[in-house]
Amino acid sequence: MKLSNSIFWSSIISFLFFTSCSGPKKEAATLLIHGGPIYTVDSVQTLVEAVVTKDSIILFAGNLEEAEKYKNEQTQVIDLNGKTMTPGLIEGHGHFMGLGNAELEIDLLSTTSYQEIVDIVAEAVKKAEPGEWIIGGGWHQSKWDSIPADAVNGFQTHDLLSAVTPDNPVYLFHASGHAGFANAKAMEIAGLQVLSKEGIDKFEIEGGEVMRDKTGRPTGIFNERAQQLIYQHIPEDTPEKKAKAFDLAIKACHKNGITSFHDAGIGRGTITDFENAKKANKMNVRIYAMLSGDDKDLLNEWYEKGPFIDPSHRLTIRSVKLFCDGALGSRGAWLLEPYTDRPGHYGHETLPMEMVLETALNGLRKGFQICSHAIGDRANKEILDRYEAAFEELPNLKTNHRFRIEHAQHLHPDDIPRFAQLGVIPAMQAIHLSSDRSWAIDRLGEKRIKEGAYMWQDLLKSGIPIVNGTDVPVEPLNPIASLYASISRKTLKGTPEGGYEPEQKMTREQALRSYTLDAAYGAFEENIKGSITAGKLADFTIYNQDIMTIPEDQFLKTEIAMTIFNGDVVYKKSE
Known part of the structure; x- marks a missing residue:
């Protein structure tokens, strides 16, 4: 009897010893990534050695020793071999089918x-x-x-x-x-x-x-x-052309490290095309779509049924896009003072401002974010005024509205602090500075350029995030060029020395956030993506060199080496 008790207690002690040493069993990983700098855009740990995912979700981000505890014989291992990884990049303002059609x-x-x-x-x-x-x-x-x-x-x-x-x-x-x-x-x-x-x-x-x-x-x-x-006289695209354009746009996103895309203004036909692509399991970029404000019937239908927040995070529709003025290049941007190179011309108000107020009120009542295109200082001021009026009329509904102004390219100095005061997010495409600044001064003159154009750092310091992007197909989708513009304020030829208005440059950390976590915030999605954090979606972009440390004059040599979407490798650059 004593021998039997001794064996029993010995077994219990051994079991407790081994279970206490080994700890709880780790969930098996489908993917383990290590071997290069991994920038998480997570404030708790900004740089990690390894990332573990299970299917489409991040399980762990931290040191390699701990990460390997999740590995089993089925786990795919990716060795970065010195390459750099960040969260999947988010195109914060573009035109998805326009990207495909441009091809x-x-x-x-x-x-x-x-x-x-x-x-x-x-x-x-x-x-x-x-x-x-x-x-x-x-x-x-x-x-x-x-x-x-x-x-x-x-x-x-x-x-x-x-x-x-x-x-x-x-x-x-x-x-x-x-x-x-x-x-x-x-x-x-x-x-x-x-x-x-x-x-x-x-x-x-x-x-x-x-x-x-x-x-x-x-x-x-x-x-x-x-x-x-x-x-109105150009024939509609055939279904075959639409399908081809969609496939080309998906491929272009993957090649450029883009895993999510804010589509700035879609109509009824595009919604149907996107829904069909999702049903066919072809929606391999996360689309955050803005309803085109030009179609009142479409808006009223969506006001009635409310936002669609996709549980699979492939196609979400919860915002409205208003086109309120034109562009500087065509002298259509709506200005407070005349164009320097076309006296007497102020640009165009392309949408009545009463429509902006009406839509802002409907957005607050029905739960839709409002995103208004504004490039000129007059357009920005007028839209901020209408947003503010809506917030004052419906103060109980303005909490966490996250209304946006798309482009916010040229601002009157008095309106810069109003973005943060009102909680309005500027979605600004840094690449426009590289492409436009050399001739934009002809449109606005030196004073207006220096005091109010491309005011990234002033806006960030005021306490409001910036959503970055390219406005593709207005500019190529390439995020490397837009990130370079963000940190250098130079043309893609590297001029001028020191950059245009260098005090407005973003830091590299700010630039990366504008393409990841801040862009996710601009779509109410910061809790599911935008940083490499356990529990978030497994979307990653991998580069051939370290974008956070390489010299500025080497930045444009950066290439996308790999794109991982939903836990799967969807693009790998051939060696």
Whole structure:
């Protein structure tokens, strides 16, 4: 009996010893990543040795020794071999289907003259059927080597283009998306009398401009809302083209390390396309979609049923996009004072401000975030005024509204602190400074540029986060270029020395947050993504070099080495 008791107690002691030493059994990991610097954007531990995931969720982030306790024979191990990892990057303002369509249409982003555009379109005509529309975009007259002698308000006229396209309607979107260039055939289809002033007046449209020469002839430039005069005649994309554009956009995101995308303004058709892609398990980027404010019927439908917050985090619809002014490049941005290079011209109010107030009130009542496009200082001021009026009218509903202003590119100094005071988030695309600053000074003059343009650091210091991005396809999707602009305030050629208004540079930590945690905050998603934290989604971006320590002049050599979405490797750069 004593021997039996002795064996019993010996077994109990051994069991307690081994269980106390080994601790609770760790959950088995599907993926373990280590071997390079891992920047978490988590304030508790900013740099870790290893990350462990189970399916689509992060289990652990910390030291490698602890991480390996989660490993079993089924765990996939990724050795970074010195490469750097961050949370998956978030494109904070872009146009998803525009990204895909840009791959299928004429790309004019790199053109440096009007003649070059004419030559490119002439080649496209050779491959097109008579009557087939030729669509392209990306041109920007302020980036050309020279402006044509017969330019009107700094823009080319259609004659050269029309001469090489007699049988094909052509429409070429400005890089900003806020103007377009039509040939004679396109204007003929639209019912515009190309050779005389008669018949044109009735086509003037509020919030836009049909640009004309001294004789009253339309030059082919359609600014802001006037674009609809041509755009409404362009045939809708076929289902086949839409599907191809969607697939190309997904691939482009993965190649650029983008795992989430704030789609700045979608209509009924795109919503259907996205829902179908999700059902077909093709939605392999997390879309945070803004309803286009141009469609009141669509908004009323969504107000009735309320926001859709996707439990699978693939397609969420809980915001509204309002287009309230134009762009600096097309002189459509709405200014408090006239354009320096076009006296008497203030830009365009492309949406009545009473509509902004009405939508802000509906957003508060129905639970929708309002995101208003504003580039000029007048537009920013007017929108802040309308937001503030809505908050005052419905004070009990303004808590955690997270209303946004998209671009917030040019601000009156008095309005800079109002963003933080009102809790309004600026979604600013840093790459616009690299592309625009060298000519934007011609539009605004030195004083307005220095006091109110691209005011990143002033806004951050006021206590409000910034959502970064590219506004693709206005700019290429490349986040490396936008991060470089954020920290250098230089063109992509590295000029000027020290950067434009260097006091407004972001630190590298601020820049990374603007593409991760702060961008997630701008979509109410900071609790599920934006940092490498246990319990969040397993979305990661891996780079060939350390973006937090490399010299600035080496930054643009950074490449995306791998993209991990939902715990799966979706892109790997070939060696």
